[in-house]
Amino acid sequence: MSEDKNKMAYLRNTWYVAAWDEEVKSGALFSRQLLGEQVVFFREETGRVRALVDRCPHRFAPLSKGVLCSNAIRCAYHGLEFDGEGQCTRNPHGNGAIPKAAEVRAYPVVERYSVIWIWMGEEANADESLIPDFSCMDPQRFYVAKRYLHARANYVLESDNILDLSHIQYLHPTTLGSDDVSSAITRVEQNDDTVWSYRQTVDEIMPAFLYDAMGIPTDTRVDRWIDVRWNAPASMLLLAGAVPTGRPREEGRETTLPHLFTPETETTTHYWFSFPIPLEMGEMGQQIAEAQASGLAVPFTLEDLPMLEAQQQSMGDNEFWSMSPVLLPGDAGAIRARRVLDSLIAKEQQARSA
Numbered sequence: 088m089s090e091d092k093n094k095m096a097y098l099r100n101t102w103y104v105a106a107w108d109e110e111v112k113s114g115a116l117f118s119r120q121l122l123g124e125q126v127v128f129f130r131e132e133t134g135r136v137r138a139l140v141d142r143c144p145h146r147f148a149p150l151s152k153g154v155l156c157s158n159a160i161r162c163a164y165h166g167l168e169f170d171g172e173g174q175c176t177r178n179p180h181g182n183g184a185i186p187k188a189a190e191v192r193a194y195p196v197v198e199r200y201s202v203i204w205i206w207m208g209e210e211a212n213a214d215e216s217l218i219p220d221f222s223c224m225d226p227q228r229f230y231v232a233k234r235y236l237h238a239r240a241n242y243v244l245e246s247d248n249i250l251d252l253s254h255i256q257y258l259h260p261t262t263l264g265s266d267d268v269s270s271a272i273t274r275v276e277q278n279d280d281t282v283w284s285y286r287q288t289v290d291e292i293m294p295a296f297l298y299d300a301m302g303i304p305t306d307t308r309v310d311r312w313i314d315v316r317w318n319a320p321a322s323m324l325l326l327a328g329a330v331p332t333g334r335p336r337e338e339g340r341e342t343t344l345p346h347l348f349t350p351e352t353e354t355t356t357h358y359w360f361s362f363p364i365p366l367e368m369g370e371m372g373q374q375i376a377e378a379q380a381s382g383l384a385v386p387f388t389l390e391d392l393p394m395l396e397a398q399q400q401s402m403g404d405n406e407f408w409s410m411s412p413v414l415l416p417g418d419a420g421a422i423r424a425r426r427v428l429d430s431l432i433a434k435e436q437q438a439r440s441a
């Protein structure tokens with residue numbers, strides 16, 4: 088735990104997204120900073136993904152500068168080798184005895200829903216059943232158009248942004264929003280540690296780009312819903328759809344849009360989003376998914392990202408609550424999620440100091 092009250096503590100006992108599955112390639116080392124720590128990933132010969140602290144315990148060279156020798160990393164500096172458990176398995180020096188302290192921390196990792204998940208807390212608590220349901224990205228059933236963005240903003244600002252979609256009227260007036268968004272009917276629900284933020288517009292004209300995705304003729308007046316599920320630390324699923332005004336939701340085409348955030352540092356974030364589409368839609372489906380993901384990337388990159396980064400700059404090193412933010416009705420979901428996250432972190436800190 089940080090001594091500085093302005094400094095943020097991370098939730099440790101939770102599954103963070105570390106990478107898209109395809110970012111960690113066979114035969115290569117992949118290094119990424121997560122929660123302020125550099126982690127190196129690789130695949131064993133069976134394809135199983137492993138994650139180690141990216142720092143050799145000898146002279147602290149990054150292991151990711153080394154080479155992968157079947158199931159172990161050989162440090163580039165003096166050749167010590169470490170397996171997927173972080174154990175030193177070879178010392179090429181002297182009589183080859185392996186020093187007791189020659190090990191690095193290994194993190195539990197799970198590859199599921201097209202994503203590599205990492206557990207950076209107590210290893211004994213790493214329960215795979217705690218990974219939130221993103222079966223809409225199960226590669227056996229869905230083609231997943233994947234995108235990644237790097238944001239110079241805190242990860243909780245990112246989840247605030249998704250949980251309060253009233254901003255789409257102002258920040259995305261021509262791409263995702265409309266004049267009717269901020270007057271939508273909203274509701275927040277909490278089931279255990281899962282927060283749902285529901286948003287329903289009525290009798291709305293949407294931006295042209297969205298009619299294609301919804302399968303509705305352009306300029307039809309619609310009722311649109313954008314529901315967001317949040318799980319700690321910042322793993323979110325958007326469910327968006329529309330029907331001609333007055334028609335039941337069941338007649339609409341609902342799209343699932345995962346948004347996944349992991350802190351790189353306190354003020355920078357890894358951001359993965361995707362557009363999944365059922366495999367049975369074939370090659371045409373893949374083209375649609377890629378076009379939609381690229382379409383969404385435009386406002387996310389040109390509109391959200393600069394705003395999030397400007398917010399972070401404006402906040403500097405100050406902690407969010409210490410700045411006494413003004414609260415609006417649309418903030419209810421984001422505030423609920425912040426409360427859940429803060430209480431989970433506080434519980435961990437209490438457990439640690441007990």
Ligand code: FES
Nearest residue numbers: 143145146162165
């Ligand atoms: S720094 Fe890795 S073997 Fe020396």
Ligand SMILES: [Fe+2]
Nearest residue numbers: 255258259391
């Ligand atoms: Fe946005």
